[in-house]
Amino acid sequence: MHPAQPPRRPFTVSRRTFLSAAGVTLAATVGTAAAAAPATAAPTTATAKAAANGPTFPPTLTELQPRDAASVQALLAYDPATDPNARYMRSRVPLARRIDGARATQANPKLDPRPRITSLNHYYNQPLAGAPSLVDTRYGYDQHPYITRFAQYQDILGGWMGAQNLPNPGYVDAAHRNGTIALGIVFQPYISATPGAVPDFLARDAAGNYLIGDKLVDLAGYFGFDGYFLNIEGKTITEGQAADLAALFDAMHARARANGIDHFHLQIYDALWTDGSGEYENRFDAHNAGWVNPGHTADSMFINYAWPKNIPTTSSYHHDADYVTPSVALAKERSLDPFATLYFGLDIQEENDGRHLNALDYFASEVVPLNGDGAAVASLALFVQSDRTVQRTRDQLGDQAGDPAQLYPAIDVADRKFWSGAAQNPAVQPVPVHPSPVEAAAVDYVPRYGMANFVPERSVIGAAPFTTRFNTGQGDGFRLAGARAGARAWYHIGIQDVLPSWQWWTRDAATGETGGDRLLSADYEGGAAYNGGSCLRIEGRLGGELATEVRLYRTALDAGRALELSLLVKAVTAGAGDRLRFGLSYGDRPTATQWLSPVGAAVDAGEGWRRLTFRPRPRRGATVTALSIGAFGTGAAADFAVRVGELRVLDGALGRRPARPSGFRVDATSAGATGLVWQAAERGVWYYDVRTAGPAPQWLGRISGDAVVVEALPSGTRLTLVAVGFDGAESAPATLTVR
Template structure:
């Protein structure tokens, strides 16, 4: 049987398997693999959403009727699911500071993945659970696609009716934008209803659904859509869909991105091509008319002929293969050991042939059996590092250490899916990116969730939480360590933090023979002369020599760090050391790292709570205006309340807003943090029998300077 026959047979199997799994409710959703789509468990759809508060906003999907009639005012929770963080600009590549200086920078990465937990009725921007998936490796992603599936608003939990469209989680969009990555919503067909209902065209040639897709993306703050038309489509509907997508492309704003999954032909037949070729190219460019921006090629990739065909077809269209072709790898089902070799896209020692698409990078969390146990999260984090940074958990030492090729046919059954030694690591093929191109730069190593919340080094709340929206810029390299001996261990610490939920901890046996350097951030910071470096650290021992130095690596001498010692701990708590940078005026900081050392061998532990590169004098932001309590829903026992807050969002000069409460003993308790103009408090605890709880809202500037507070009162009766 030749390759074409094998491909056609697999395509038919995809279709048959898919329809069998779909069911009348359209609950099971998946992306096609060589033997059919991977379906989400049916139990997920029937989940009655335990833990959801009675008035807690959650996201939903959109069918034809709700798309055509959509307005922000009619969508009952729309204002609570907006991303307000603008898309950051990434700095120019600089090979000298790359983990692999020889790795070329052209290939892009699409990461099609779900967000926190993929639950259909618990899709929140933030919530009160620590053990949830948070992506810590945005530096390799160019496009993030939200693979989720959501029931339409009002759909029953036992037989949910999913919409064609689900929006990306705005918390993830905020994190993506902060790191310079675009965030895409998801289109998935088949669903209940008639597809023709989505294709309505007005007399003036416009398409109501296309117009609403653009309007919704602009309102909710994301950057386009991933389109998975994964079902046989009537020829007339396929032709009208092509027309609608052309219209969408002409009407969309600059930078809007629509990616097409390798599914139907122009006549509507479902036939995975596993490449860009003449048969599916019209979905990217029909003659001279642009349609979709890029193609996510299906995974069936037995040799490099298909990849070369994609390159040839893109060039024939006058397009850059890196811009329009993303060959896919399926990790959700196959984990670290997918059946088709990534080296077909990235031949060893040669430039990448096309860009790369990942499906299911969430497997590192989702496929871990104890994933919802807070104490088991370090193992989940390790799985994630092995996926992105390679089996050695170091982006400078990537590459599989064990590999047995799959048989020619993929039978759909995972093989050794948890064996990280069979996976090269994303960092082997995709260069790290950074947005740190201007002062100030401040990070607290806050990953976006925690077992408590800290302010100024003190625990300000003992509650668990997750909020990807407030994730800091995390280290570019996780983790690039060097030592003449055994380096100390580097990891996030959720038991101690200076601000947020986590800090960076360096620990292990340390002595004169194994001083350890940790390269942390890729930057392009031009020093004008009045800048300063600030590092906040914790040793736990008053007066102890920290052994900590912060290193600056300059573009004009990228092989040698300039080291600035942090000095001694001022007490048993957090110490902040500040060093001026005027000696480096006129130079460009290309990377930042730290080094720890000890005069004699012994156990060592140090937490870094904040690392900041600051400009001139700090400007205090104005106190927020319009802070108000919009709704209060007191629980029957009178001890807790759900609270809806709002204020006027200041577009520039604010990094985020902090919400606190005043306790009767004078202490402050953290209630929430967000960059938005609204906030939902899930469970405000009443202090005794107090009749009023005073909340304070503080604006925080990009350099960490805090405004005077604005106040609003929650009344318990």
């Protein structure tokens, strides 16, 4: 027996209407999305012409969405070797392995680590009204898009809008660096109403191979991503075509395995039954379960948004049935792990528009209980959280939304509240709230929960060396060794460091008490970096018995090794660096912190930066589970501020520097861009930096790969290329004179 179902609606109704408390037209929802970035916007003629002559700056993706007969043919004909931007749009960062830490090492030990998060978002969402779209660019200058800093709460990442089926390689780099898989988007693929009449998404060659499926797998292999999110909605296909679609999914998996593509993943959207009917099912049941099978077909399902049983009676999709419990039961009956296969959708994009209810505060606990107070049963999927973060912030600022000095910091705070919780501290458990439907849908509703209140932070820090400069992937300038090496604003999420697991978990260093008005605050500071565009800044009032611990990273490091820890610090207030200690927590007492004082004198690192070194005594059989920075007061309370430009963990000492890069040359040029390539090392290199040669080098580009596009360089420009190891050590430079 199936649970009671709400009235079925025509398949042309937008999925974004399902959680409406009063209803909203399709035109209204589509209009909002289209204003941000049209899903099917073709490259401009100017861009196409430039691409025909050489790479573009910024480097951009080529749209290859198989949405009609012509674009199916274009996809089949596409060859990266003839795309002048393709070489510069490949992700070469391998998928990092996440640590398997005990619950006791989490900010909230009650949270179940099994639920996973799919996040579909716009790339490089532009906060300022009228700013140009950056969705298909890998990096660039003179813009300040919204870039999230919370990959540690995301397990599957996908883009929305833009070129779509090719994910932005900058985001793939950042995702992989944090152990998150990255998917392309297949959006509304062309499936012919007359099967076999013309090549479509299901076309096969004479040998029976699925042409588009093979092409999509090959693109994932070439560009370095992990699979696809499949959005097929608003259409009915024949039962035979549905069977072909399932076979195509199986064939894609087989080709991925044959091509050595690890972690290949297909996630299908709940808008198509296995008999071909175009229906939103809002659950996992006999109508759609055939899409997800153990070991083949799709790997997981993004379940449409009308699954909650507490949808208000004011909505035409109100129902009292429990869709979650039977969905989970069916997954288990089919030998599926519901945490790996069932992702219940939360429409963040439309919430709090006066119609749609706040998804985290009102619905999420049916699947993953708040604060870990209950049994989690499956996973969650977030739809376009970036739009809501930006729009809510703009609405709150009102007339000040056009002022970057007000808008950008406010968006950073809103981003942190969404992920770390309203307290902006993932260790603070919110008091449960029970808003009415009217309150939860209100434009001025203030969300009380964040993702950290439902799922624990993930981490990839399981071995040394580990280095972070707290680089968020954008800046108002660029610094190398503390010296200014670029004055222009830039963005590139692909060079974002592995950022702190906990933003910001502060507690009393003496008592261990979390939160409180007497504690120092921590945040990123732009424009004052040691290397990159930002650093960590700790500030407030310090003195007497006041002491603050900033817990930063969740780890699983072998404490039996002779670890060497260091901090690069720069005092803002006199003597601030002298008040810092390095803190370690261990697996046998994960809530306690052992404080280390510096060994020897601080070493001058230039431009006012000093390196503090710490050496914990090896503990055989023990595990370091957390890294902290502590600030300890002395004397009368006074203003305190310090910058931390680098945190580094070495296994004993600095290793051998990477080898000097080889094969550094100009690959291609155009009127506005110069493409540079080299032979990348197989291992041991964190990233490559391209700089001008000379005593005051200017930074031109950074990439974890073997190719980069920079703005056009005049003949005679002298360049250097350095390889940087995971401990931060730089190779000898390769040199090049542009001719």
